[in-house]
Amino acid sequence: MRLAALLALAAPAALACEMPGGPAEKLQSATHTILYRAEPGLGVGRHFALAVAVCPPPKDVRVDAWMPDHRHGMNYRPSIAPLGDGRYRADGLLFHMPGRWEFLFEVRGAGGTERFEHSVRVE
Amino acid sequence: MRRAPLLLLLAALVPAAHAFTKAEMRAIAAHGPWPPAFARDPSNRASGNPDAIELGERLFFERRLSADGEQSCSRCHIPERSWTDGLARAQGLALTDRNTQSIANVRLQRWFGWDGANDSLWAQSIRPIIDPRELGMGARQVAALVRGDADLACRYRKVFGEVPANDEAVLVGVAKALAAFQETRVSGRAPFDEFRDALLKGDEAGIASYPEDAKRGLVIFIGKGKCNACHLGPAFTNGEFHDTGIPFFIEKGRVDPGRHSGIQKLRASPYNLLGPYNDAPERAAAIGTRHVRLEHRNFGEFRTPSLRNLAPTAPYMHNGSLATLRDVVNHYSTLSPDRLHADGEAILVALKLGEGEVRDLVAFLESLSDGGGTYARRRFAADCR
Numbered sequence: 277m278r279l280a281a282l283l284a285l286a287a288p289a290a291l292a293c294e295m296p297g298g299p300a301e302k303l304q305s306a307t308h309t310i311l312y313r314a315e316p317g318l319g320v321g322r323h324f325a326l327a328v329a330v331c332p333p334p335k336d337v338r339v340d341a342w343m344p345d346h347r348h349g350m351n352y353r354p355s356i357a358p359l360g361d362g363r364y365r366a367d368g369l370l371f372h373m374p375g376r377w378e379f380l381f382e383v384r385g386a387g388g389t390e391r392f393e394h395s396v397r398v399e
Numbered sequence: 400m401r402r403a404p405l406l407l408l409l410a411a412l413v414p415a416a417h418a419f420t421k422a423e424m425r426a427i428a429a430h431g432p433w434p435p436a437f438a439r440d441p442s443n444r445a446s447g448n449p450d451a452i453e454l455g456e457r458l459f460f461e462r463r464l465s466a467d468g469e470q471s472c473s474r475c476h477i478p479e480r481s482w483t484d485g486l487a488r489a490q491g492l493a494l495t496d497r498n499t500q501s502i503a504n505v506r507l508q509r510w511f512g513w514d515g516a517n518d519s520l521w522a523q524s525i526r527p528i529i530d531p532r533e534l535g536m537g538a539r540q541v542a543a544l545v546r547g548d549a550d551l552a553c554r555y556r557k558v559f560g561e562v563p564a565n566d567e568a569v570l571v572g573v574a575k576a577l578a579a580f581q582e583t584r585v586s587g588r589a590p591f592d593e594f595r596d597a598l599l600k601g602d603e604a605g606i607a608s609y610p611e612d613a614k615r616g617l618v619i620f621i622g623k624g625k626c627n628a629c630h631l632g633p634a635f636t637n638g639e640f641h642d643t644g645i646p647f648f649i650e651k652g653r654v655d656p657g658r659h660s661g662i663q664k665l666r667a668s669p670y671n672l673l674g675p676y677n678d679a680p681e682r683a684a685a686i687g688t689r690h691v692r693l694e695h696r697n698f699g700e701f702r703t704p705s706l707r708n709l710a711p712t713a714p715y716m717h718n719g720s721l722a723t724l725r726d727v728v729n730h731y732s733t734l735s736p737d738r739l740h741a742d743g744e745a746i747l748v749a750l751k752l753g754e755g756e757v758r759d760l761v762a763f764l765e766s767l768s769d770g771g772g773t774y775a776r777r778r779f780a781a782d783c784r
Contacts, residue, residue, distance in 0.1 A: 321637050323686050347745040351639055352690040368690030372639040373628050399425070 293331035295363075300329075303392045308334065308383050310392055318398050320374050326354075326366040330383055333362030338382040341369060345376055374399050417614050419598065426621040428599055433592045433633050433707075434585050435507065441679040442672055443521050445558050445575040446582060453779060454554040455580025458573060460776070463544055464528065466535030467492060472527065472577065475499045478774045481711040482584065487719030491533035496649050498719035501712050504705055506582040509638040509687055513701045513717040514661025518688045519677075521578035522670040525570060542569035553783035567669075571676045586708045587769035591617075594766075609766070615756075616763025624731070624750055624760065635706035635767065640697065643747065644730070644738035645716045647699045657717070658700035662693045696743055710768040728752065728760045 293302075293309040300311040311329040318324065330337055339356055342349035354366045371377055381392040419427065437447065445451035458464060459472045475489045476482040482501040484490075489499040497513050505511070511523035527533035528541060545551050546562055546569075555562050559572045590609060597605025620626045629637050640658040647655045665671055665688060672685035701717040715721045721730060732752040739747060752760065 321632060323690075345745065348696065348743070349692075351692055352687065353692040355690060368686055370687070372637045374631065375628070399429075 293329060295327065295329040297327065300327075301394060303381065303394055305390055305392070307385060307387060308332070308390055308392075310381055310383070312379070312381075312394075318371070318396060320371050320398050323352075323368060323370045326369065326379075328356075328364040328366060328381070330362045330364070332385075334383045334385040336384040337364050338380075339364075339366040339369075340380045341371070341377050342380065343373065343375060343377055346373065371398050417611075417618060419618075423618065423621060424598065426627060427595055427617065429627075429632060430635065431592060431595045431633055433588055435633055437582075440506070440520065440578070440582065440684075442519050442677045442684050443575045443578055444678040445572075445579045448558060448579060450554065451558045451576045451579035452583055453580075453777075454551075454558055455576035455578065456777065457551075457554070457779065458577050459580055463548075464534055464536060464541065464573075465492070466531075466540070470534050472524075472534075475527075475533075476502050478776070481708050483712045485713070487714050489533070491527070491530070492535045493532040495530075495532050496655055497717050498714065500704065501708060502581045503584045503586045503708055504634055505584070506578075507634045507638075507705070508636075508702075510640075510661075510702060512661065514657050514664070515640060515702055516661040516664035517668065517670070518665060518672045518685070519578070519670075520581060521571070521575040522668065522672075522676075524574040524577040524581070525670055528570070528574070538566040538570040541573055542566035545569050545573065550783050557783065568676075571670065574670075584774070589707065589769050590766040591763075610762060612759045612762040613766040614763075616759035616761065616766075619750075619752070619756055619760050620763055624752075625746060626731075628746065629703045630706050636703045638703065640700035640702050641747075642696070642699045642739055642743045643701075644734050645701070645718065645720060646738075647718075649718070655717070656698050658702075659693070659695075659697040662691055662697060665691070706764060706767050708768045710765045724761045724764050725757065728757050728764075732757060 293311055295311040295313065298313060300313040303310040303312075309331045313327045315325045315327055326339060328337060328339065337356060337358075339354050340349060350370060351372055352368050352370050354368045356364050356366045358364055376395055376397050379394045379396065381394075383390045383392065440446040445455075459476075462468050462471045464471060470491050475484045475491065476499065477484055482503055484499045486499065488497060489495040500513070506520055508520075509518075511517040511520060512526065517523040517526060528536050529538070542562075545555050552562055555569075555572060555576075558576060563569055563572075590613070593605060594609035594613075596602075597609070620630075629639075629641060631637050640661075642657075647657060649655050668674070670676055672682065672688050677685065709715075710724065713723060715724070715727050721727050732750045734747065734749045736748070
């Protein structure tokens, strides 16, 4: 009981954050937790969407991606639709080359804007 | 008795056959299988319709579809020349700015034309009809042709119903029939496809029958050349746009902005997939058009061409400025960073290939061709009923 309470105090966002529907990647800061899942999965040369959950629910979220080693981003600007309770759907992403891509999440909350990065490799 | 040392000597001189690594096998497997299964274009209700294919085939060779009655789609997309014309820049009613691309495998594209100014094959088919340098027609003339020819009108009705009163709608119907025909043009299996399948099956005889120089070229293609970073998948293209250092000056005082103007034309087009002529009510195929991003770096970018049936489609590049495959390989071998955008593709560097490597890469590229077209123009029934 005492340990659980301590964990809850240390990372309240993490414990409260869930996204049903399958496994999701998890990014975390002191103030926010992001869960995201590519639908129908990551690949090269085809459009995909991201299901995103942010805890606690922020004011706004932006999603983008780029290839740091190639020094360019995607040829598409994703749209993001809020679904309520910190849930979002980002559409229109496409990785047009294989290699290392980096997702960029910008979360605008009460305390300002936080930036999250997450590397993935697609073949 | 003296033969054994001679054979040993010869064996030492012949390079050992390349043993492909697991990573190379994965990369090779990704370039197949071939041919791909047919999939209807949901934005075109005539896609896959045999009557539409027949109408489209007639229209493809129809010279009355041009302002002077002498041009046709087939004047530049010549079947005997692998659906290209052998010219650096296409010549219709006037000289155009770009090289004619083959229509083989065109249905696999996401964007159409060197600049991707169209997002469907049927919209792309409208472009040369109304371009004053190509066929030089307008919607009014195209509609008059269809309405005034009993056979064409009958075939149009069989596919789309009554010929509409709206000229633009008739033009779109004509383009959709042309697209239905072009969708049927798929290149055949190439020596590379036989090798790929043999490699995956462990068929030693099949593997051995693929020339060693092509195998070495393939290793460069998927290895130090990183060619498959853009020329990926079964069609050997990512369908997107890059600046590869080919000059975009057309002539003194005139430049070809490539993708930068392509995106602007796409957005302005009444025929794009966000418009009223898309036959798919849910507009799912319009996702690229809805999200495409216009950036400064798009200036001078051109669409990555497919490499299938490359050998018989010289000259190369968007302006036809490179005469041979050897010239193309040498271009990438000696590429100067000064010719590239500062904010362009950072992995694009001179490959600095040796003479033998250039030959090997050319041998591999030649192995992507099916060795000759299988197209024979059909004899049609004289009258439509």
